[in-house]
Amino acid sequence: MNNAVTPSGIRLELRKLFLKSEPVRGYTLLSPTLLAMILGLAMPLVVLFTLSFWLQEYLDFIRTFSLANYVEFFQKPIYVKLLLKSIRISGMVTIATVLLAYPMAYFIAFRVKSNKLIWLILITVPFWTSYLLRVFAWKIMLGYNGVINSGLKSLGFLTEPLAFLLYNPTSVVITLAHAWAAFAILPIYVSLEKIDRSLLEAGRDLGENAWMTFLRVTLPLSLPGVIAASLLVFIPTVGDYVTPSLVGGPRGIMIGNIIQSMFGQSQNWPMGAAISVMLMFTVAAMIGLFLWGTHSYRKRVA
Amino acid sequence: MNKDQLTEKLATGKMSRRQFNKALASLGATMVMMPMGSRMALGASGDHPTVFTWEGWEIPELHGDYIAKHGESPNFAIFADEEEAFAKMRAGFKVDITQPCTYKIPMWYDAGIIEPIDTSRLSNWSDITPSLKTIPGTVYGGKQYFIPTDWGQTSVLYRPDLAPEYVDNESWGILWDPKYKGRLSMSDSLVDGVMVAAIYSGAENPFDMTDAEMAKTRAALKEQLPLIRFYWDSPTEVEQALASGELVAGTTWNDSYATMKSEGHNVAYMSPKEGAMTWVCGFCIMTDHDPAKIDKIYDYIDAYMSVETGVYEITEYGYGHGNAKAFEQVDPEVLADLGFTSSNPDDMLGSGIFQVAMTNEAALQEMFDEVKAGY
Amino acid sequence: MNTNRPWWRPDGFYIYAVLYLIFIYLPVLFLPVFSFNNSKYIAFPLKGFTLKWYEAMINNPPMLNALMNSIKIGLIVAILSTIFGLLAAKAVTRYRMPGRAPVVGFIMIPLVIPEIILGISLLILLSLADIPLSLLTVGFAHLLLCVPFSMLVLVSRMEGFDKSMEEAGLDLGENAWMTFWRVTFPIVLPGIIASLLLTFTISFDEFVLAFFLSSIEQTLPVYIWSSLRFPSKLPPTLALGAAIFMASFIVVTFAEWIRRRGVRLDSTSGI
Numbered sequence: 001m002n003n004a005v006t007p008s009g010i011r012l013e014l015r016k017l018f019l020k021s022e023p024v025r026g027y028t029l030l031s032p033t034l035l036a037m038i039l040g041l042a043m044p045l046v047v048l049f050t051l052s053f054w055l056q057e058y059l060d061f062i063r064t065f066s067l068a069n070y071v072e073f074f075q076k077p078i079y080v081k082l083l084l085k086s087i088r089i090s091g092m093v094t095i096a097t098v099l100l101a102y103p104m105a106y107f108i109a110f111r112v113k114s115n116k117l118i119w120l121i122l123i124t125v126p127f128w129t130s131y132l133l134r135v136f137a138w139k140i141m142l143g144y145n146g147v148i149n150s151g152l153k154s155l156g157f158l159t160e161p162l163a164f165l166l167y168n169p170t171s172v173v174i175t176l177a178h179a180w181a182a183f184a185i186l187p188i189y190v191s192l193e194k195i196d197r198s199l200l201e202a203g204r205d206l207g208e209n210a211w212m213t214f215l216r217v218t219l220p221l222s223l224p225g226v227i228a229a230s231l232l233v234f235i236p237t238v239g240d241y242v243t244p245s246l247v248g249g250p251r252g253i254m255i256g257n258i259i260q261s262m263f264g265q266s267q268n269w270p271m272g273a274a275i276s277v278m279l280m281f282t283v284a285a286m287i288g289l290f291l292w293g294t295h296s297y298r299k300r301v302a
Numbered sequence: 303m304n305k306d307q308l309t310e311k312l313a314t315g316k317m318s319r320r321q322f323n324k325a326l327a328s329l330g331a332t333m334v335m336m337p338m339g340s341r342m343a344l345g346a347s348g349d350h351p352t353v354f355t356w357e358g359w360e361i362p363e364l365h366g367d368y369i370a371k372h373g374e375s376p377n378f379a380i381f382a383d384e385e386e387a388f389a390k391m392r393a394g395f396k397v398d399i400t401q402p403c404t405y406k407i408p409m410w411y412d413a414g415i416i417e418p419i420d421t422s423r424l425s426n427w428s429d430i431t432p433s434l435k436t437i438p439g440t441v442y443g444g445k446q447y448f449i450p451t452d453w454g455q456t457s458v459l460y461r462p463d464l465a466p467e468y469v470d471n472e473s474w475g476i477l478w479d480p481k482y483k484g485r486l487s488m489s490d491s492l493v494d495g496v497m498v499a500a501i502y503s504g505a506e507n508p509f510d511m512t513d514a515e516m517a518k519t520r521a522a523l524k525e526q527l528p529l530i531r532f533y534w535d536s537p538t539e540v541e542q543a544l545a546s547g548e549l550v551a552g553t554t555w556n557d558s559y560a561t562m563k564s565e566g567h568n569v570a571y572m573s574p575k576e577g578a579m580t581w582v583c584g585f586c587i588m589t590d591h592d593p594a595k596i597d598k599i600y601d602y603i604d605a606y607m608s609v610e611t612g613v614y615e616i617t618e619y620g621y622g623h624g625n626a627k628a629f630e631q632v633d634p635e636v637l638a639d640l641g642f643t644s645s646n647p648d649d650m651l652g653s654g655i656f657q658v659a660m661t662n663e664a665a666l667q668e669m670f671d672e673v674k675a676g677y
Numbered sequence: 678m679n680t681n682r683p684w685w686r687p688d689g690f691y692i693y694a695v696l697y698l699i700f701i702y703l704p705v706l707f708l709p710v711f712s713f714n715n716s717k718y719i720a721f722p723l724k725g726f727t728l729k730w731y732e733a734m735i736n737n738p739p740m741l742n743a744l745m746n747s748i749k750i751g752l753i754v755a756i757l758s759t760i761f762g763l764l765a766a767k768a769v770t771r772y773r774m775p776g777r778a779p780v781v782g783f784i785m786i787p788l789v790i791p792e793i794i795l796g797i798s799l800l801i802l803l804s805l806a807d808i809p810l811s812l813l814t815v816g817f818a819h820l821l822l823c824v825p826f827s828m829l830v831l832v833s834r835m836e837g838f839d840k841s842m843e844e845a846g847l848d849l850g851e852n853a854w855m856t857f858w859r860v861t862f863p864i865v866l867p868g869i870i871a872s873l874l875l876t877f878t879i880s881f882d883e884f885v886l887a888f889f890l891s892s893i894e895q896t897l898p899v900y901i902w903s904s905l906r907f908p909s910k911l912p913p914t915l916a917l918g919a920a921i922f923m924a925s926f927i928v929v930t931f932a933e934w935i936r937r938r939g940v941r942l943d944s945t946s947g948i
Contacts (some may be wrong), residue, residue, distance in 0.1 A: 026772030033765040037784050040821040044798035059413050061361030078675050107694045118933045124874045125925045126705040129903050129918040131882045136719055137704035144548030145721050163484050167532050181701050186871035190834045193867045224833035232829060238732040250530040253674040259791050265667040281791045357903035377893040382903040390889055393797045490907025536905035546720035561908055565717050
């Protein structure tokens with residue numbers, strides 16, 4: 001007799017089905033996270049999109065569908081210009097941070113033998129001091145009577161302090177590259193760590209030099225970490241408005257500052273929402289492009 | 303709201319400002335049932351009212367009488383600037399008392415978030431400096447919507463050793479002096495920043511400018527931009543930079559002068575010939591306040607208005623206080639050291655330009671952002 | 678150090694590692710220096726040694742309270758978001774699922790959405806649902822923000838993960854949980870540690886969401902930002918930052934010392 005007709009049999013069959021169906025198992029595993037995110041994000045997204053199609057008149061919302069905010073976004077040069085500027089600065093930060101972080105992550109993954117956890121924590125500890133204090137610390141480093149200027153002056157290289165060290169896009173890039181260092185090192189380390197050491201030895205046995213092995217094996221295999229690091233640094237810094245206003249000087253304004261002032265002094269929430277939507281779409285498109293690029297690279301290498 | 307009204311609202315596409323919160327509610331109404339009839343006790347705990355104020359203005363020394371009467375301090379929620387505070391309250395954060403400055407009152411009144419204050423319930427009201435009681439935009443229909451408690455000046459703090467030619471020629475113009483290119487700073491705000499440019503460019507009433515005056519202000523800001531080292535977000539930044547010699551001059555509040563002087567720095571605070579600005583902050587009672595706590599709300603405000611609070615605020619913070627009697631209690635020499643030129647607040651208040659609400663803040667902000675973005 | 682010759686030759690990595698550590702530590706090392714400086718202003722030249730800022734720090738209950746709040750929220754958020762991130766990362770790397778890309782995209786939204794909008798909309802949601810603001814609401818917002826970070830890190834760890842090892846476990850008759858614990862967990866452990874460190878750091882430093890979603894209990898970043906109004910409050914804050922930094926450093930060094938002693942006593946157990 002087929003045991004599928006008995007109740008326990010049905011349960012067994014369902015269980016088998018459950019175990020076999022990948023989508024079901026996948027979504028079951030995903031459900032707690034997804035539910036929490038839906039609970040927290042559905043509303044903000046509705047608010048964001050709805051607001052972006054409304055208009056503001058002094059303190060009131062005009063609640064009729066309108067594309068005026070989006071039209072204004074493209075009509076006034078300031079928004080697109082600042083969006084591009086933000087992307088440029090944040091792109092520079094990402095490249096600098098990831099390039100600087102990679103050798104460090106590599107060092108921890110392959111060179112450090114037994115106390116890796118300590119190294120990971122050592123890299124994170126500086127970032128448990130408040131961000132604001134670190135910004136002030138950078139002002140001490142780069143400032144008018146700061147460490148670099150005082151040092152050069154006392155060594156006799158300078159008579160007047162160098163003013164160009166601080167309050168310009170370069171100081172924004174330096175400060176951000178410092179602030180996000182751990183966010184680049186950790187993902188890269190994590191993906192380097194999983195590389196099978198025998199693959200690297202195989203390369204050496206084939207007579208490759210270290211550089212060839214790196215390009216052929218290590219880099220492609222660590223690419224997921226590099227991608228994660230790039231995203232973790234790029235995305236949050238595009239919308240940052242604190243660093244540019246603290247160390248960027250009078251021209252330090254970025255797209256995040258405009259969004260901020262739309263929700264504050266300008267009292268134009270709908271416009272702020274529309275700018276945010278444009279920012280989100282631009283960033284999403286760039287990520288898509290980036291993932292597509294890295295994906296085809298990995299295919300080519302593999 | 304019945305259906306006809308709703309249709310009409312939708313048809314005209316407009317709604318009254320009082321319906322703002324309902325509009326917000328409608329944003330999420332598809333997902334969340336609107337709770338009816340219950341007061342949203344966001345934040346409030348215990349029997350005490352919640353005061354939404356600046357960091358540093360919540361310390362026990364500033365409301366001693368309240369503690370004496372009720373045994374402990376009320377609840378405090380802290381904001382770093384009024385814009386954020388306003389956004390937070392508009393999004394649904396309920397508090398009982400706030401402590402904004404005068405130039406924000408008309409907008410808050412228009413938003414319907416503040417209510418009239420019964421001054422007869424405040425024992426210290428009669429001691430408040432008279433000129434502070436009638437600042438434009440704080441009284442509506444003969445009713446007081448704002449209790450002035452703190453005031454001070456916005457002017458130029460500079461290093462006389464680095465810019466000696468301004469010592470007997472004090473002017474906002476130092477902030478436009480090409481000689482000090484890259485060593486000047488101004489507040490990154492409308493009221494303490496853009497308004498300075500308006501005064502400098504000769505606007506008749508900086509707080510209510512004509513289009514031509516707006517254009518002149520914009521030109522002044524553009525002219526100044528290459529000279530500016532940075533626009534400051536907090537007094538800490540500008541004082542740091544003046545102390546290190548990075549800056550020659552910057553706009554500050556008057557307490558910066560007192561703080562830097564006491565640290566032994568060679569700084570001077572201008573009385574610009576174009577006129578310094580005077581800011582006044584104080585209390586509002588929110589329409590969303592908990593009715594059961596109204597007595598304690600008045601007790602708190604009254605405590606802050608007391609002479610003791612005034613003396614503490616003047617001597618420790620270097621700010622002016624609304625209570626005129628407080629000035630009589632402070633040694634004139636101490637007052638002079640703090641940068642107060644007289645023990646009669648009306649003398650000082652009369653010489654400055656009162657900061658009031660700016661017409662068309664949004665346009666001003668847009669202009670400022672555009673200048674900073676290079677337009 | 679081990680005697681095996683490394684598989685690659687140049688030792689430039691050591692030099693680089695040291696230089697990099699200098700880069701990330703040097704600015705931060707000025708915090709302790711200026712926390713002992715007898716001046717309200719952080720500027721050279723130094724004015725003289727003082728402990729008064731530490732005294733002011735200890736006598737500042739709101740600041741210490743804010744610190745405790747931030748640590749509490751940070752720890753809870755780090756653990757919860759890592760659990761959520763782990764589940765999600767396992768699901769998307771282990772199973773073929775229709776609609777995977779949009780779902781992952783959705784979970785990543787907190788990275789892209791400006792925090793001020795997330796803060797304001799969550800506040801509207803909470804007031805509609807009649808949920809009072811507290812540290813819990815701040816924690817929830819931080820959780821939303823941290824899950825994408827955690828998930829990205831863990832996905833990069835689990836991508837290309839060999840399924841056969843888990844299947845072997847299951848074939849041996851172990852239940853899924855045992856397999857996870859015995860097989861998967863050790864492999865993803867570095868990712869979990871990285872995720873915990875990152876998410877704690879994010880929560881500990883976040884202030885926009887914390888401002889909009891906190892009530893009368895503050896977190897440390899909100900406290901520090903609002904206290905910039907008074908320059909005299911900066912040095913005690915500096916002392917606090919320096920104290921956090923030095924304490925973490927000492928704890929880490931001490932832990933390492935203990936571990937090394939343990940290794941020496943029991944040289945067979947190398948981690």
